[in-house]
Amino acid sequence: MKALHVLSLALAATISAPAMASSLPPLIPMPAKITPQPGTLTIANNAAITLPEGDKGARIAASLLIEKVAKDRGLTLSTGTKGVIHITRDASLPGDEAYRLEVSAKGVTLAAKGDAGLVYAAMTLAQLLSPDAHVGAPVRLSAMQIADAPRFKWRGVMLDTARHFLPTSAIYATIDQMAAHKLNTLHLHLTDDQGWRIEIKRYPDLTRIGAWRTPPSAGGAPGEKVGGFYTQDELKALVAYAAQRGITIVPEIDLPGHAQAAVAAYPEIGVLGARPDVSHDWGINPYLFNVNDHSVGFIKNVLDELMAIFPSQYIHLGGDEAIKDQWQRSPEVQAKMKALGITSENAMQSWLIDQLGTYLAQHGRRLIGWDEILEGGLPPSASVMSWRGDKGAVDAANQNHDVVLAPAPTLYMDSVQSRRADESAGRLFTVTLADLYNYDPFPKGLPADKAGHILGAEITAFSEYLTTPRAVQHVLFPRLDALSEVVWSAPAQHDWQGFLTRLQPQRLRYTREGINDADSAFAVDFALQGPRSQLLTRKEGTVAIATQTGFGQIRYTTDGREPTARSPLYKQPVAVKLGQVLKAAAFDGTLPTAQSRSFDLSTTSLLRWNNPDLVACPKGALGHRVPLTSEAPDGSPVFNVNLFDDCIMAPAVPTDAPRKFTVDVARLARHYGLAYEATKQIWHYSTSPHGELVMRVGGCEGDIPGGGPKGQVIATFPLPDPATAPNRFQLTGTVPAGTGDQNVCMLFTAPISGAFYTVASLQLEPAS
Numbered sequence: 001m002k003a004l005h006v007l008s009l010a011l012a013a014t015i016s017a018p019a020m021a022s023s024l025p026p027l028i029p030m031p032a033k034i035t036p037q038p039g040t041l042t043i044a045n046n047a048a049i050t051l052p053e054g055d056k057g058a059r060i061a062a063s064l065l066i067e068k069v070a071k072d073r074g075l076t077l078s079t080g081t082k083g084v085i086h087i088t089r090d091a092s093l094p095g096d097e098a099y100r101l102e103v104s105a106k107g108v109t110l111a112a113k114g115d116a117g118l119v120y121a122a123m124t125l126a127q128l129l130s131p132d133a134h135v136g137a138p139v140r141l142s143a144m145q146i147a148d149a150p151r152f153k154w155r156g157v158m159l160d161t162a163r164h165f166l167p168t169s170a171i172y173a174t175i176d177q178m179a180a181h182k183l184n185t186l187h188l189h190l191t192d193d194q195g196w197r198i199e200i201k202r203y204p205d206l207t208r209i210g211a212w213r214t215p216p217s218a219g220g221a222p223g224e225k226v227g228g229f230y231t232q233d234e235l236k237a238l239v240a241y242a243a244q245r246g247i248t249i250v251p252e253i254d255l256p257g258h259a260q261a262a263v264a265a266y267p268e269i270g271v272l273g274a275r276p277d278v279s280h281d282w283g284i285n286p287y288l289f290n291v292n293d294h295s296v297g298f299i300k301n302v303l304d305e306l307m308a309i310f311p312s313q314y315i316h317l318g319g320d321e322a323i324k325d326q327w328q329r330s331p332e333v334q335a336k337m338k339a340l341g342i343t344s345e346n347a348m349q350s351w352l353i354d355q356l357g358t359y360l361a362q363h364g365r366r367l368i369g370w371d372e373i374l375e376g377g378l379p380p381s382a383s384v385m386s387w388r389g390d391k392g393a394v395d396a397a398n399q400n401h402d403v404v405l406a407p408a409p410t411l412y413m414d415s416v417q418s419r420r421a422d423e424s425a426g427r428l429f430t431v432t433l434a435d436l437y438n439y440d441p442f443p444k445g446l447p448a449d450k451a452g453h454i455l456g457a458e459i460t461a462f463s464e465y466l467t468t469p470r471a472v473q474h475v476l477f478p479r480l481d482a483l484s485e486v487v488w489s490a491p492a493q494h495d496w497q498g499f500l501t502r503l504q505p506q507r508l509r510y511t512r513e514g515i516n517d518a519d520s521a522f523a524v525d526f527a528l529q530g531p532r533s534q535l536l537t538r539k540e541g542t543v544a545i546a547t548q549t550g551f552g553q554i555r556y557t558t559d560g561r562e563p564t565a566r567s568p569l570y571k572q573p574v575a576v577k578l579g580q581v582l583k584a585a586a587f588d589g590t591l592p593t594a595q596s597r598s599f600d601l602s603t604t605s606l607l608r609w610n611n612p613d614l615v616a617c618p619k620g621a622l623g624h625r626v627p628l629t630s631e632a633p634d635g636s637p638v639f640n641v642n643l644f645d646d647c648i649m650a651p652a653v654p655t656d657a658p659r660k661f662t663v664d665v666a667r668l669a670r671h672y673g674l675a676y677e678a679t680k681q682i683w684h685y686s687t688s689p690h691g692e693l694v695m696r697v698g699g700c701e702g703d704i705p706g707g708g709p710k711g712q713v714i715a716t717f718p719l720p721d722p723a724t725a726p727n728r729f730q731l732t733g734t735v736p737a738g739t740g741d742q743n744v745c746m747l748f749t750a751p752i753s754g755a756f757y758t759v760a761s762l763q764l765e766p767a768s
């Protein structure tokens with residue numbers, strides 16, 4: 001035991017030493033096999049690539065290599081006859097995605113049977129040729145032989161173009177990164193309650209009406225419509241571009257639920273006849289497709305056009321979160337169920353899925369749907385995408401259906417990747433880079449003889465809270481790197497510390513390529529040791545500094561200067577004085593692994609609780625981090641909220657002296673389709689038309705059923721009329737002197753039919 005312990009320490013020390021960085025090949029995902037050979041080869045500007053004459057796939061691989069090396073290394077390669085890089089075919093390799101890459105003192109050979117394998121070989125070489133920050137410099141490669149092939153068939157990313165429309169440029173950029181990471185399936189979520197994004201020539205209103213929604217209002221006039229759609233020509237161009245990079249685009253038309261935009265365009269395909277607006281409510285909305293001949297015929301006509309655009313084997317038909325109230329209320333649907341001898345609405349959904357699966361099969365395609373399609377009995381033709389954990393995967397595989405794993409929360413990239421104060425919007429369940437890296441697509445409880453039904457896995461970027469392409473990139477990268485290694489590399493190749501080392505050059509590539517990757521796993525975070533009041537009274541204290549991954553060496557300054565690789569090395573919590581600014585960053589050798597962060601230890605800052613410093617009121621939970629408005633541009637502030645209870649608390653506020661306070665209030669639209677969870681919203685007694693902000697020192701009881709100790713009301717502010725007041729405003733008062741540090745409870749009693757509120761900050765003034 002002891003010997004083992006020493007060994008693991010020694011290993012850890014070797015791996016984190018900077019010298020090791022250069023000896024690990026700068027590759028993500030890690031290839032199946034690398035065999036070092038004697039010798040080296042230097043690739044410099046103007047190195048040439050030779051390829052078999054008339055080989056279109058080889059030409060494409062060469063041009064991708066040229067483009068990528070120019071971007072990532074600043075070296076100009078070209079095709080020519082006397083090349084040092086040779087692209088060739090090798091029919092003996094197993095499958096179209098496998099490849100060989102050999103570096104010897106004489107040259108580099110890239111070989112594959114299929115076009116995809118050539119692309120992957122080119123991407124591997126491009127990574128070998130961009131190992132560090134020395135842009136423009138020749139690269140000396142160690143001789144080696146790489147034999148590589150994927151672990152899983154389905155290596156995917158899902159983009160949600162419905163909640164926030166993504167311009168095609170954002171999809172092209174995602175495809176480029178997928179190819180670079182040997183991911184091969186781009187799942188496009190093209191329709192939902194909030195938007196229909198694909199041009200259907202036979203039904204122009206799907207996009208004329210269904211592609212545009214009016215953003216929700218938190219009071220006052222609604223804003224301009226937002227949205228957009230892709231023409232069929234745009235989608236065909238995307239399909240072709242993806243195909244050249246070994247990527248299949250799998251389109252999703254979500255049905256029978258998530259249908260509100262479609263029903264807004266064509267109410268006659270809906271159930272109860274009414275024409276709704278295109279929804280601006282995230283979550284679960286009640287609108288369903290009808291199951292009558294007209295509606296099913298409509299869907300089949302849509303599928304005809306869809307199949308003409310997307311040659312993918314799989315077509316995704318959704319099936320998720322279709323609450324069945326409309327079908328239950330519809331005499332027509334009930335009569336149809338009776339005629340078919342169907343006794344439950346879930347079985348009715350199965351019937352619809354089977355009809356459409358059969359239709360797709362008649363056209364040589366296969367249906368895949370979210371795991372709810374299991375509920376009424378899985379039609380024989382269907383494959384399953386498991387998102388509600390992995391039970392659906394096990395159930396479907398046990399029934400001999402193929403499965404793709406996309407379980408929430410681990411593969412849901414709208415889960416925040418850290419609890420840093422500067423983290424972007426999302427669901428407040430943290431899915432770290434390590435969580436992704438440790439994910440295993442083979443679900444526990446899957447019998448060994450069913451493992452062949454696991455096609456692979458994909459990460460999703462549902463975009464309710466991701467309002468811009470940059471926001472989507474922030475949540476995808478670098479967690480996509482971890483996914484790529486999970487689905488491409490054999491478990492024997494998985495190595496977390498090595499991955500972190502290899503991720504550093506990859507992050508330089510992101511910078512070169514203009515990708516907004518998150519530094520959340522590498523940025524420092526500060527933790528004041530002891531309560532704020534202690535530092536305020538003693539005027540000195542200690543602060544611990546850490547990063548999420550522990551990668552690199554933390555260096556810091558206390559004089560406000562930017563930390564460098566020569567700044568003091570962090571070894572233990574730093575002694576600080578009131579008024580100082582602590583600044584720190586982790587370094588990999590001489591390079592910072594993330595932007596530095598600072599911790600302002602001034603009295604003013606210590607007397608300020610920003611929204612991320614606030615906690616849930618007792619019995620509550622802050623479940624979401626949301627922007628102020630549904631269409632907030634990049635860089636907008638975000639707020640932790642509890643959608644079910646307008647109550648938030650500042651912890652451990654010093655009450656040794658009376659202090660004036662300012663609360664900065666934010667008012668947000670309440671635009672959530674809560675369906676059966678709506679009853680969980682907590683109503684609070686109010687005395688004025690728009691409710692009040694009630695502030696208590698000492699706890700929230702009396703307002704929160706089962707809450708903490710009863711606090712003393714220190715202020716009650718009637719809230720202004722949302723129709724006329726701005727959505728940010730300040731309220732001031734005084735926290736009276738009391739005993740010790742106290743929780744300050746801030747409860748909004750606004751009607752739950754209207755906007756909801758949160759606190760952007762609580763600022764106390766120094767005691768006078």
Ligand code: ACM
Nearest residue numbers: 320321370387462
């Ligand atoms: C889903 O997240 N509703 C598939």
